[in-house]
Amino acid sequence: MKTLANLTAIENQLHQLLETDKPIKLNCNESPFDLPQTLKDTITSKMAELSWNRYPDFQQTDLVELLAHSVGLKNENILLGNGSSQLIQQIINCCSKFVSEVIIENPTFTLYHQICQNERLNYKEWHLNENGSFCIENFPTVSEPSIVIITSPNNPTGAVLPKNELETLLQTYPECIFLVDEAYGEFANESSIELIHKYSNLLVLKTFSKGFGLPSMRFGYVAGSKILIDLLRKHTIPFTINVFSELIVRESLTNNSFSRIIKTNQERIKNLRDFSCYELSEIADKTTFSVNTSQSNFLLLRFNDTSLLNEIKEIFAAKNITVSFPITDCIRITIGTEVEMSKVLKIIKQCVNSFKVSCQEAILNTLSVY
Known part of the structure; x- marks a missing residue:
């Protein structure tokens, strides 16, 4: 029961984090993971010498x-x-x-x-x-x-x-x-x-x-x-x-500890990149957008519908999520933390689902006229 309670608390905490509008910076291809404070303290003490x-x-x-x-x-x-x-x-x-x-x-x-x-x-x-x-x-x-x-x-x-x-x-x-x-x-x-x-x-x-x-x-x-x-x-x-x-x-x-942290963060980012790419590929199609397979720490989404792109832009801006727009009709998303990427994926999925429903309704309304 204690384990179940702990899991519930973690889920609630994650949900709260996803719902907050704390600024999320995903436009400069930076690593989302800083060095541990203990390592910083060790290095700065050497700087003092x-x-x-x-x-x-x-x-x-x-x-x-x-x-x-x-x-x-x-x-x-x-x-x-x-x-x-x-x-x-x-x-x-x-x-x-x-x-x-x-x-x-x-x-x-x-x-x-x-x-x-x-x-x-x-x-x-x-x-x-x-x-x-x-x-x-x-x-x-x-x-x-x-x-x-x-x-x-x-x-x-x-x-x-x-x-x-x-x-x-x-x-x-x-x-x-x-x-x-x-x-x-x-x-x-x-x-x-x-x-x-x-x-x-x-x-x-x-x-x-x-x-x-x-x-x-x-x-x-x-x-x-x-x-x-x-x-x-x-x-x-x-x-x-x-x-x-x-x-x-x-x-x-x-420094072996430093090296391990760097390698761990690199693998963490690559795993998040590949997972996010898979999730986006599952919902992407010719009517919405495509996502490039990437060997970097970002993903490029190329949109086939301007209205969908603009909707996602507006929601990102409202949620304090900063991404970049390096090419016309494209969004480049730097890989962030697990929580940040969950929030980004959730927004894109909701927008795509809403867009597809709107398209279906438009088709049905057109058919009903005839």
Whole structure:
């Protein structure tokens, strides 16, 4: 009886949480799971022991070595940055001096277009399939040398470019520099970083903002051949990584408790993503919407009826649920906590059911006229 009472109390608590309108932020592809306070306390106590009055190590030698070892590369293959956005700026700025154009898939992270425009660098778009997947047959004509930027998993579709297709492109265009942005790579089934051993024209961009759940820290790195990394290093400003970020990165890679928390959160997000995708696929059809299979920490819903989309938008806004709208007639939903995703799924299901009833009533009313 005590167990039954406990279960009832938990169910009531969950119901109350689902009914409240506490703000739910599902628009920035952040992890919904913060670090435990005890771990934060341990790390901040180590921060207090650092010399705050001294510059960081300019070369970040120890941290580079640690990261290189973690991905099976050498120190010469790694360049650190203040988040992947800073590295994107640095890479395009550096390459704009000698490339003729940039190839960017469509849709993708809009920062690439912005930086190309700032650099007055022409770009062509590689259009993805209607379902958001990559199609190598659609790859545009390239004037070598060029930069080819590939976000894999793609934002906002969640699709991944298969490694064998990436190799085909690398071999076909050896004079092009390929930048593979794996910002969401920890949620995918494979990484292209091992191809750096085979292809000198490949750069792979990584960040701790998504899979590691540490966007506030602003840390990323790019991996590539020695010749490319040496070139990029000439365009590096001093001291891009502060001592506090360095400490947290080192802890995340060497502290077993920290590492377990990160892996657990990644698996938790992937399970929630797959469950949510399944639930949405069960109610989706040609009259309502479709949902992309995703290897990232978000789902993209493409709506076939504007009125249904607008209704869901209005209810989300009324319930303080923030999502993003990166493409016309689409909603991108970052994977949140179990409670948050339950609330989102409940709203979408209710809206779809109401929409289908309205459609049936409209059909019956039309038939009754005749």
